Amino acid sequence: MAATTLATAEGKRPSARLRRLEDERWLALVLLTPTAVLLGLFIAYPFVEGVLLSLSSARVGDPGQFVGLKNFYKIWNDSIFHTTVWNTFWYTGVTTVFKLALGLWLALLLNRHFRGKAIIRAFILLPFIIPTVLSTFAWKWMFDPTFSVINWTLFQLGLITTRINWLGDPDLAMTSIIVINIWRGVPFFAITLLAGLQTISPELHEAAAIDGARPWARFWHVTWPLLMPVTLVVVLFSVIQTFADFQLVYVMTGGGPANATHLFATYAYQLGIGTGLLSEGAAISLAMFPFLFIIVVAQLLYIRRVETR
Amino acid sequence: MIEGALWRRWVFYNIPLILFVFVLLFPFYWMIITTFRPDGELYRPWNAVNYMPFWTNNPTIEHILYLFEETNFMRWMLNTMMIAFVSTIISLFCGVLAGYALARLNFPYAGGLGTAIFVTYLVPQTLLFIPLAEIIRNFQLGDTPWSLILTYPTFLIPFCTWLMMGYFKAIPKELEECARIDGASRWKAMLYIVIPVAVPGILSSGIIAFTLSWNEFIYALVFLSSPDQKTVPVGVTSELIRGDVFFWGPLMAGALLGSIPVAIVYSFFVEHYVSGLTGSVKG
Numbered sequence: 151m152a153a154t155t156l157a158t159a160e161g162k163r164p165s166a167r168l169r170r171l172e173d174e175r176w177l178a179l180v181l182l183t184p185t186a187v188l189l190g191l192f193i194a195y196p197f198v199e200g201v202l203l204s205l206s207s208a209r210v211g212d213p214g215q216f217v218g219l220k221n222f223y224k225i226w227n228d229s230i231f232h233t234t235v236w237n238t239f240w241y242t243g244v245t246t247v248f249k250l251a252l253g254l255w256l257a258l259l260l261n262r263h264f265r266g267k268a269i270i271r272a273f274i275l276l277p278f279i280i281p282t283v284l285s286t287f288a289w290k291w292m293f294d295p296t297f298s299v300i301n302w303t304l305f306q307l308g309l310i311t312t313r314i315n316w317l318g319d320p321d322l323a324m325t326s327i328i329v330i331n332i333w334r335g336v337p338f339f340a341i342t343l344l345a346g347l348q349t350i351s352p353e354l355h356e357a358a359a360i361d362g363a364r365p366w367a368r369f370w371h372v373t374w375p376l377l378m379p380v381t382l383v384v385v386l387f388s389v390i391q392t393f394a395d396f397q398l399v400y401v402m403t404g405g406g407p408a409n410a411t412h413l414f415a416t417y418a419y420q421l422g423i424g425t426g427l428l429s430e431g432a433a434i435s436l437a438m439f440p441f442l443f444i445i446v447v448a449q450l451l452y453i454r455r456v457e458t459r
Numbered sequence: 460m461i462e463g464a465l466w467r468r469w470v471f472y473n474i475p476l477i478l479f480v481f482v483l484l485f486p487f488y489w490m491i492i493t494t495f496r497p498d499g500e501l502y503r504p505w506n507a508v509n510y511m512p513f514w515t516n517n518p519t520i521e522h523i524l525y526l527f528e529e530t531n532f533m534r535w536m537l538n539t540m541m542i543a544f545v546s547t548i549i550s551l552f553c554g555v556l557a558g559y560a561l562a563r564l565n566f567p568y569a570g571g572l573g574t575a576i577f578v579t580y581l582v583p584q585t586l587l588f589i590p591l592a593e594i595i596r597n598f599q600l601g602d603t604p605w606s607l608i609l610t611y612p613t614f615l616i617p618f619c620t621w622l623m624m625g626y627f628k629a630i631p632k633e634l635e636e637c638a639r640i641d642g643a644s645r646w647k648a649m650l651y652i653v654i655p656v657a658v659p660g661i662l663s664s665g666i667i668a669f670t671l672s673w674n675e676f677i678y679a680l681v682f683l684s685s686p687d688q689k690t691v692p693v694g695v696t697s698e699l700i701r702g703d704v705f706f707w708g709p710l711m712a713g714a715l716l717g718s719i720p721v722a723i724v725y726s727f728f729v730e731h732y733v734s735g736l737t738g739s740v741k742g
Contacts, residue, residue, distance in 0.1 A: 177649075179566075182561075184553045192610050193587065197587060200587055203590050259479070271729075274480065275725075279722070279725050281674040281692050282674055285490075285714070288714060291710075299505065346737075380740060383740045386581075394585045396585045400676075419588075435587070
């Protein structure tokens with residue numbers, strides 16, 4: 151074996167430093183150092199910095215001073231922030247339900263043997279791998295009130311008689327954004343759930359079928375419980391990504407019309423970078439943290455419970 | 460199979476599947492058709508009599524030419540490619556080493572560190588972009604590719620580490636022990652025995668990391684300002700929209716061409732991509 155020759159060649163005079171790597175603790179320390187440095191410098195440090203920033207009155211070009219919880223008090227009474235919080239929860243909740251339902255349906259459709267399955271699976275993932283901003287522009291163009299192909303289609307089908315101003319009306323704009331998020335997320339759900347489905351032994355289904363279970367009962371009592379661990383993790387990732395989403399809203403509406411479609415991230419961007427109120431922007435970003443923290447802890451506890459059952 | 464008659468197969472499987480594929484792929488078709496549509500047809504209202512959504516009889520490459528002649532598109536492509544490539548390499552290096560340590564070595568606080576990595580895996584970029592922008596400025600990295608090359612690993616390393624831990628855990632301990640009995644030192648065994656076996660995992664993490672960096676938007680939007688430093692998503696957004704005017708032709712051409720490198724990488728490594736994706740959600 152190659153390693154043997156290498157080892158004997160090296161083994162003649164191992165330097166003191168290399169010998170130290172024989173100790174698992176030293177080796178682990180060395181192996182983890184690059185990661186610790188980068189994550190410390192660009193995650194832990196910014197986090198502390200962000201907390202300090204949110205407690206100050208900093209603006210662009212003005213370091214400001216410590217003002218305590220004033221920024222948080224201000225956003226607490228800010229009606230746009232209230233809309234933002236509501237939007238974020240609505241957006242996350244609705245898209246997650248649809249992504250899970252449609253993704254699971256698509257996964258079940260794909261969990262069979264048929265010709266062209268590999269190609270279809272490869273193509274289905276495209277919405278997920280193509281850069282979000284770029285595909286969102288295609289959607290924005292499709293939703294353009296004057297040139298919309300969607301309006302044309304609905305009109306041809308006789309469903310509408312006048313144009314629909316998709317991005318000009320707050321509710322419709324939010325709905326459009328939700329549709330695009332679902333479109334982008336379904337492939338991820340489908341492919342990961344498909345992998346989960348493939349680990350379920352077909353014998354279980356056959357046994358249930360022999361016992362007289364109808365397809366719906368087989369799904370509900372065999373597939374769904376066995377798929378639960380994978381489902382939970384997929385949902386966890388999706389919820390966090392959706393909750394903290396920025397790109398979709400930034401491209402589609404920029405938070406408009408009249409600040410009606412902001413999410414945490416876009417509102418933080420508008421205040422922090424757009425108008426230069428760094429401290430308030432940082433406070434809005436950080437306001438996501440407790441929500442994210444609760445979501446993560448709740449999901450992790452639930453996952454642990456399901457896994458130990 | 461338990462599927463039954465032909466009509467049932469169509470109603471319950473084939474037609475829904477066709478609908479899914481149609482909806483999932485239609486925006487890309489729209490991107491392509493818009494790229495090649497002349498302006499005269501492009502700006503024809505949807506209720507005009509001669510609105511022809513799905514085809515064009517006068518294909519043109521003027522939008523693509525505009526992109527290369529009037530904007531820095533080529534530069535953005537090279538920037539994005541370089542940034543994605545270097546940050547992927549850095550993240551793989553860190554992620555493979557850290558993944559190995561966390562999956563296969565016994566040391567104090569191993570469990571705690573594993574959890575810490577998982578938590579950073581869940582930190583979204585939008586949580587820290589404002590303080591990070593300040594830090595980037597203080598480090599004098601603003602408006603340089605380094606601002607992204609060094610910050611992208613913050614979301615790529617946790618991902619790579621997590622994925623690699625899964626792959627490393629699946630490699631039997633005996634493999635390493637054999638080499639150790641033959642006299643290989645611990646780090647030689649890691650470098651020449653364990654890591655080569657984990658190459659499929661490294662490839663998967665690398666491909667996903669590459670597509671993730673290509674997709675990243677908010678850091679690039681905030682950290683970069685001059686037109687020739689931008690990445691494709693930011694350049695397309697900021698240079699092809701002037702005020703309220705959208706240059707839809709070049710915009711769609713940019714979206715199409717900007718997607719091609721990712722699509723090519725993906726098409727070569729579909730299986731690795733899928734196995735990485737499914738590996739990333741395993742607890």
